[in-house]
Amino acid sequence: MPFGRPCGLRLRSKLERCIERILLIATAIAAVAIISILLLLAYFCLPLFTSGELGEVFSRRWQPFAGSYGILPMCAGSFAISLLALFLAFPGAVAICFFVHSLAPAPAAGLLKTLVHFMTGIPTVIYGFVSVFLLVPLMRDWLSAGTGFTLLTAAITLSLLILPTIVLVFQARLERIDPTLTLASAALGFTPIEQVRHVLIPASAQGLLVAAILGFGRAIGDTLISLMLAGNAAQFPVSLFVSIRTLTAHIALVLATDSQSMAYRSVFAAGLVLFLLMGMINLLIQRIGRADNEKTYEKDR
Amino acid sequence: MKKIADRCLVGFAWLSAGMVTLAAVMLVGFLLRRGLASIDGSLFFGETHWLDAVSGRAPVFEGIWPALMGTLYLVLVSSFVSIPVGIASGVYLAEYASKRVRASLGCAVDLLAGTPSIVMGLFGFALILLLRRTLFPQAGTSLALAALCIALLVLPYVIRTTQTALQAIPVHLRILGPVCGLSGLQAIVHILLPVASRGILSGVILAMGRAAEDTAVILLTGVVAQAGMPRGLWERFEALPFRIYYLAAEHQTRRQLDQGFATSLVLLLLTSTLFLTAFMLQRRFEKRWKKW
Structure with a gap:
């Protein structure tokens, strides 16, 4: 980048260097924050490692009054709900991207784009609130699924929450595809849907993967939907109609009701698991992104 | 076939x-x-006269006015931290940082952006536990703590939009500064920042929207159902999203439930206005440079 650094006068005044330093310090705040989050969580988990209670926390039963503090059901719950939400949202989200990109008439595409942006602005708690009074009664009455607070209820709502994320990420990737590619395929007589199948999907395959992973991460990290809708029973997700508890909801629940110190420690373990999971997801996305950037379908920027 | x-x-x-x-x-x-x-006067102020409520002469018991004010304070205090720090970081990453520094600090920003909000809340909670054990035995969760955690949560949005807005400026405007004999800093202040201002503003508004809607962070860092008007930085407070969450589970009368729906509408209006404004600004900013 020829103009990456300010290349004005050679002689930079003292003031300029001072300001550059201040800016650097501001930037370091993000790094310091992320390191201190990790350290603090690890510090509060430390007793688990030293006293050998680690096995107890990573066990299969959560019965605080009987002395079992396992968070494995919550890990399974988090994965089940996120995978299910992704499974529900992903095909629709991708279809919407192609719809907006090449299939829809222009006004419909514009409208849908605005709608998706509007959906990103809807607070999570409102999705939860509306679902409690709209979807939960439906689940209870139509599917006679117990109280209606089930894995499926939460996953459906969650899929609505992560759909805009997936759409926006994948949309951005589609827009980076070289327009001459679509132009050439149109000149060859491809219909829009044939373009999607034979040109756009192959050219953006890794973008699909990134969008799916980001959507999954958003689902794992969400607290309110599962807290309000999944029923919060600490058990394994054996069917779509059982009530489950996620890691995020577990943290909120245990800290809301003051309990014993072991329960506290399980919360920090849950936090650490979540943090490390998100770190891994981040790493994965960077890997894929780098591979993606080496492909030649993109227009020069 | x-x-x-x-x-x-x-x-x-x-x-x-x-x-x-x-x-x-x-x-x-x-x-x-x-x-x-x-949605009427009694939703906001309950039985209290609005003038008394707004001027703080009388407490509001049933209305959502305290929660609205709590959210407003939270957004303002967190913006006070996240906006200057975020813009400064964005400028540094776009204009000063070497390639290696940009990659490594950018990675930290990505990690921060990926941190789930409940983990950010847990961080605030752990911070208080740590302070209690060491320096301040009387430390407790408060508006200041919640605002700090929210600020960290929205910081990546401000950083990234500032950085992208600056990096999107076309070359002919970039060389304008040196051509006019401006120093690096002068070029940033007088040319680059004004040109990128619309993009930066969209990031700021986006961050405010996120701060207003987040529930999981404040759940662990100091929000309570009945706190009245926010009295100070070191006190607990009420907030709109928490009130909605609370009413979903704890409503006792039909009226309270209706209030929950009305509160949701108020919050939705607030955040969707912020998000759509940010979206429009962003789109106009992008269109501006499309010709080149």
């Missing part, structure tokens, strides 16, 4: 678009039907 598959795909695309539109319309329609009638 292929034709049929293609038709099915097109059909599926239309179906998905229709379903999502339907879901969004149902969500908003349901809220409007149940909540619109309850």
